[in-house]
Amino acid sequence: MLFNSLTFVVFFALVVALYWSIHGWKLRKNLLVSASYIFYGAWNPPFAVLLFATTAMDFWLGRQIAKAQTPPGKRRWLVASVCMNLSMLGFFKYGNFLLQNFQWLIERFGIIYRPPHLDILLPVGISFYTFHSLSYTLDIYRGVLKPTRSLRDFVLAVSFFPQLVAGPIVRAGDFLPQLVNPPTLKVGQFCWGLLLMTLGLFEKVVLADTLLSGSADHVFSYPGPLVALDSWLGVMAFAGQIFFDFAGYSACAIGAALCLGFHLKDNFRFPYAAIGFSDFWRRWHISLSTFLRDYLYIPLGGNQVRPVRATSNLVIVMFVGGLWHGAAWTFVVWGLLHGSYLVIERVVRIFCTDLRWLNNPIGWAAGGVATLFGVCIAWVFFRAPDFAVASRMLSGMFGGHARGDAILSTREIVQVGSVVCGMIAAHWLLRDSSIEIAVTRLPRWVIASTWAFMACAIIFNQGHGNAFIYFQF
Amino acid sequence: MRSSISSFKKRLRLPRLFFRKPSREEEIHGGPPLEFMRPIPPVPWRGITVAVVLVVLGATMAWEVYCRSLGYGPTLNDNEDLWTLRRRHVAPESLVVIGDSRGWYDVDLDEIQKGLGKRPIQLSMGGSCAYPVLQDLANDQTFHGTIICSFVPRLFLAPPGTPPAERGEKAVHRFHNQTLAQRVSEYLAFPLEEHVAFLNQQDLTLDDYLNKLPFQNRPDALLPPRLPPYFGTVDRERRARMIQKCAEPNSELAHRIQQIWIPLFTPPPPPSYIPEEVFFAQMNKAIEERFRDVTAAVEKIRARGGKIVFVRFPNSGDLKALEDRDTPRERTWEPLLKMTRAPGIYYSDFPDLAGFNCPEWSHLSAGDSVEFSKRLLPHLRAALGM
Numbered sequence: 017m018l019f020n021s022l023t024f025v026v027f028f029a030l031v032v033a034l035y036w037s038i039h040g041w042k043l044r045k046n047l048l049v050s051a052s053y054i055f056y057g058a059w060n061p062p063f064a065v066l067l068f069a070t071t072a073m074d075f076w077l078g079r080q081i082a083k084a085q086t087p088p089g090k091r092r093w094l095v096a097s098v099c100m101n102l103s104m105l106g107f108f109k110y111g112n113f114l115l116q117n118f119q120w121l122i123e124r125f126g127i128i129y130r131p132p133h134l135d136i137l138l139p140v141g142i143s144f145y146t147f148h149s150l151s152y153t154l155d156i157y158r159g160v161l162k163p164t165r166s167l168r169d170f171v172l173a174v175s176f177f178p179q180l181v182a183g184p185i186v187r188a189g190d191f192l193p194q195l196v197n198p199p200t201l202k203v204g205q206f207c208w209g210l211l212l213m214t215l216g217l218f219e220k221v222v223l224a225d226t227l228l229s230g231s232a233d234h235v236f237s238y239p240g241p242l243v244a245l246d247s248w249l250g251v252m253a254f255a256g257q258i259f260f261d262f263a264g265y266s267a268c269a270i271g272a273a274l275c276l277g278f279h280l281k282d283n284f285r286f287p288y289a290a291i292g293f294s295d296f297w298r299r300w301h302i303s304l305s306t307f308l309r310d311y312l313y314i315p316l317g318g319n320q321v322r323p324v325r326a327t328s329n330l331v332i333v334m335f336v337g338g339l340w341h342g343a344a345w346t347f348v349v350w351g352l353l354h355g356s357y358l359v360i361e362r363v364v365r366i367f368c369t370d371l372r373w374l375n376n377p378i379g380w381a382a383g384g385v386a387t388l389f390g391v392c393i394a395w396v397f398f399r400a401p402d403f404a405v406a407s408r409m410l411s412g413m414f415g416g417h418a419r420g421d422a423i424l425s426t427r428e429i430v431q432v433g434s435v436v437c438g439m440i441a442a443h444w445l446l447r448d449s450s451i452e453i454a455v456t457r458l459p460r461w462v463i464a465s466t467w468a469f470m471a472c473a474i475i476f477n478q479g480h481g482n483a484f485i486y487f488q489f
Numbered sequence: 490m491r492s493s494i495s496s497f498k499k500r501l502r503l504p505r506l507f508f509r510k511p512s513r514e515e516e517i518h519g520g521p522p523l524e525f526m527r528p529i530p531p532v533p534w535r536g537i538t539v540a541v542v543l544v545v546l547g548a549t550m551a552w553e554v555y556c557r558s559l560g561y562g563p564t565l566n567d568n569e570d571l572w573t574l575r576r577r578h579v580a581p582e583s584l585v586v587i588g589d590s591r592g593w594y595d596v597d598l599d600e601i602q603k604g605l606g607k608r609p610i611q612l613s614m615g616g617s618c619a620y621p622v623l624q625d626l627a628n629d630q631t632f633h634g635t636i637i638c639s640f641v642p643r644l645f646l647a648p649p650g651t652p653p654a655e656r657g658e659k660a661v662h663r664f665h666n667q668t669l670a671q672r673v674s675e676y677l678a679f680p681l682e683e684h685v686a687f688l689n690q691q692d693l694t695l696d697d698y699l700n701k702l703p704f705q706n707r708p709d710a711l712l713p714p715r716l717p718p719y720f721g722t723v724d725r726e727r728r729a730r731m732i733q734k735c736a737e738p739n740s741e742l743a744h745r746i747q748q749i750w751i752p753l754f755t756p757p758p759p760p761s762y763i764p765e766e767v768f769f770a771q772m773n774k775a776i777e778e779r780f781r782d783v784t785a786a787v788e789k790i791r792a793r794g795g796k797i798v799f800v801r802f803p804n805s806g807d808l809k810a811l812e813d814r815d816t817p818r819e820r821t822w823e824p825l826l827k828m829t830r831a832p833g834i835y836y837s838d839f840p841d842l843a844g845f846n847c848p849e850w851s852h853l854s855a856g857d858s859v860e861f862s863k864r865l866l867p868h869l870r871a872a873l874g875m
Contacts (some may be wrong), residue, residue, distance in 0.1 A: 023673045043724070203534055208530065241762055270527070426705060476687065
């Protein structure tokens, strides 16, 4: 079920109305579990069974980890949980990718093998709910979480519908404590939740789908060479599209959760105003970057090891981050590019200890532009379906096609230029602030008119019910 | 021996607070302190929300009145989900209409039902190539019904990867992969779209308004031709009818659409990145492949006892001249009938079908579509041996 669909509007209205009209907390939680499984099952009912099976398995494994008396015993159960989750992810998401690469590899040794193409349907949001569930057993193993006694609560923590299919990645440790005491209906919180949902839908339906996606799709699907202006605008359009699409989903998820009395953390913090790549990753898909930091980077030794090891740790983490997004080498290159950016940034920090000269508006702007430039180069690999398209795009961006084609209309150029410039300006204006602080400072009439404008734009624009980009991950 | 947990604590350098005595919540769930609460901006939310609801309601009503004043009426939006709903109605012996917008506008379902005894299921789509749908019906092992296939050469022979072919492929893909949520959304949309004019997605979206902005394009920009504005309504059976504003004599809307058809039906120049001769060779190969694929699909349907008839629906004016010049029947229509060994009805071959005029050169008015369907029936019966 998509947030930008009529089905969701009706579904959400019914769930909210029922939820707040029921008095028993257990009944309310049961309602949320049922609603979450309907939300997921409306896409493909059999995969709801898979979701429940992996959740129940992790619930049981979490208890075994806690019960085990010795560290090796705990480790064994943790390994079982990690293997179970990753093999599920591996089969559904990486099955064909692994087979194709295996085929390619053995062909290097002269062995011809034609594996059958596995007609595997990818369960929507599997990467997200696997990480929701995995965080539970990992935290129990790390000793920062005790196993919950209630299977129902754990099922709800994993499958809570606002964040189920496209994040943010909510750790069980952040969600389970919220299931102890029933939340009370607070008008401010409820209305703020509705405003966040409107903002999220506006970002998705109006900004991402209507104003940016057409140009990005047009440029990336064009089979011929393009002039630099069109190539850059296509990439900038995609940079804006993916932000508004994913940040829009996160805002909807946070807003929907607030309407039900739950608090989810921010997933984005104005990332296109980042100065440096470590800053970018503190602002972009925060729930994934902190997940990888806590469960992969730190266990590998983090930056508390020799510089060479710390560098390789960074690259490994970004490699995994890239692969998490999709079973394709273009995603791996995207991850490795970000890994190398982080390494370069670290090297610069090591050798240039005195960076005070950069600490002024010109330095910030230069750092911001350089970061955005690197991020956009990496987006080319994220968006391109293969390396041929990526190399054609990069060649176009750097003037390799002097006699390339111009395919964007002036209207599209103005549209992409103004939306992207507006987005970057808004990120810089709010970079050290938050949307809550910004709203608090605004006059009441501005809040009301902006909210009404966004709602009208969604209603009048209608949208085409396009799926969110991150659903495929 | 140091436990892994204590070394972990050391590594993380967590604050002392993190290890304080757990609260009741943490005792039960063992979670970290529940420190995170989203801040809620302290503003008068009740008043703001009421104001927003009133403004949005008022603006929506004003927008609806404005759209109706421009001549827009409520209509269902023809999309993959509506098509899928009709596709689900196809039974093994159904009578199905497939193809492009001429088969969509020019066939009256009531008349065909009266004449052939079966209510046709309308699966034609505007600007679409018939082949993906024909192939899907051919691959449906249960289907052995009758197909009326509209033939507009430029659309029917559109190679894979072009918009007409993709339109059909998307619809077929949606039919095979439609989720429950998408299905429910379509049913929920019916009552809204049948009563609210501004939900018309053909002309009234933000994208359409932005497209109308008078920007001068770069002289060398390769831009796709414009698509026609709204000129028809669709009902739950996907029966398309031309609106009166377009059908009336000397209609400004019809004139505007006529000028859109010409560039849309004019073959685009070969792309700059492929040598001209290679491009034309590829196009010819794609056309031959299409004829072969269609023949194979027709054979499959025929082998199960199904029938198919190709119909060339009327066109008029400069568009007819353009189509006759660029896609003459001896290079398109005749090879198709020869290869498939299927019957065909070319409207201009029959005096009773040839006298119709298309107001915007491509489709019949709603009234004429009824009369045309009535006159088409004896020809259909003869072609299908009914």
